[in-house]
Amino acid sequence: MAKKVSDFLVETVGEAVAEVLLSLLACALLGSLVLIAHLSWSFSPRVTLAGAGLLSLALAHGAWITFRAPGKGRGRRGLAAVTPFGFL
Structure with a gap:
């Protein structure tokens, strides 16, 4: 019984620590994206809008390719092979 409780506690604490680390990573990524957008906008609003x-x-092309059934006997080449990875 003590072994099961110990395993449960280790698993619960491990999941909590992993969730905190992933949350911090997500916040850091969001903060860096906001900083990049701010610096880009201050440099050139037109280029920022064009890049966006x-x-x-x-991203829209990647979503379209991901959810669209490929034609028979045709593989994805070029841009159609690359953009789904950006969407995922």
Whole structure:
């Protein structure tokens, strides 16, 4: 019985620590994206909007390719092979 309780506690604490680390990593990533957007906007708003538009198009193309059934006998080549990875 003590072994089961000990295993449960170790697993619970491990999951809590992993969740905290992942949350901190997500916050750091979000903060760095906000900083990049701020610096880019202060450098050139037009280039920032153009880059955001291109990134949106690439993500939309990745989503479209991911959820679309490929044609028979045709593999994905070029851009169609790369953009789904950005979407995932």
